[in-house]
Amino acid sequence: xxxxxxxxxxxxxxxxxxxxxxxxxxxxxxxxxxxxxxxxxxxxxxxxxxxxxxxxxxxxxxxxxxxxxxxxxxxxxxxxxxxxxxxxxxxxxxxxxxxxxxxxxxxxxxxxxxxxxxxxxxxxxxxxxxxxxx
Numbered sequence: 001x002x003x004x005x006x007x008x009x010x011x012x013x014x015x016x017x018x019x020x021x022x023x024x025x026x027x028x029x030x031x032x033x034x035x036x037x038x039x040x041x042x043x044x045x046x047x048x049x050x051x052x053x054x055x056x057x058x059x060x061x062x063x064x065x066x067x068x069x070x071x072x073x074x075x076x077x078x079x080x081x082x083x084x085x086x087x088x089x090x091x092x093x094x095x096x097x098x099x100x101x102x103x104x105x106x107x108x109x110x111x112x113x114x115x116x117x118x119x120x121x122x123x124x125x126x127x128x129x130x131x132x133x134x
Contacts, residue, residue, distance in 0.1 A: 035098060040067060050063075074112050075108075076107070084102070
């Protein structure tokens with residue numbers, strides 16, 4: 001009987017840990033336009049977005065065959081709505097710039113941009129473009 005309880009406990013423990021391990025934060029994206037990330041111009045192409053460190057999701061790397069950039073991010077949370085794996089761009093008259101991405105359903109990352117003037121969503125010549133992950 002005691003062996004059964006221990007086995008049940010271990011099975012529940014493994015079952016509770018598996019979903020956390022199974023969530024893969026990396027994303028693969030086909031971005032059909034040139035864009036800017038952290039001040040660096042990036043060409044259109046196939047990108048892999050991955051955390052730099054396994055223990056900390058602050059720094060992320062966005063790489064294609066032609067270019068690579070590392071960015072610092074802060075956590076975003078969407079408790080009510082689950083997001084698809086997407087990258088969000090802001091479009092201005094100068095082009096597209098990455099503003100956030102969602103590697104998992106309820107937890108995303110926003111790029112930290114010091115010394116950037118915050119703008120209203122309704123400001124003229126600005127809108128948001130979303131690119132979904134594969």
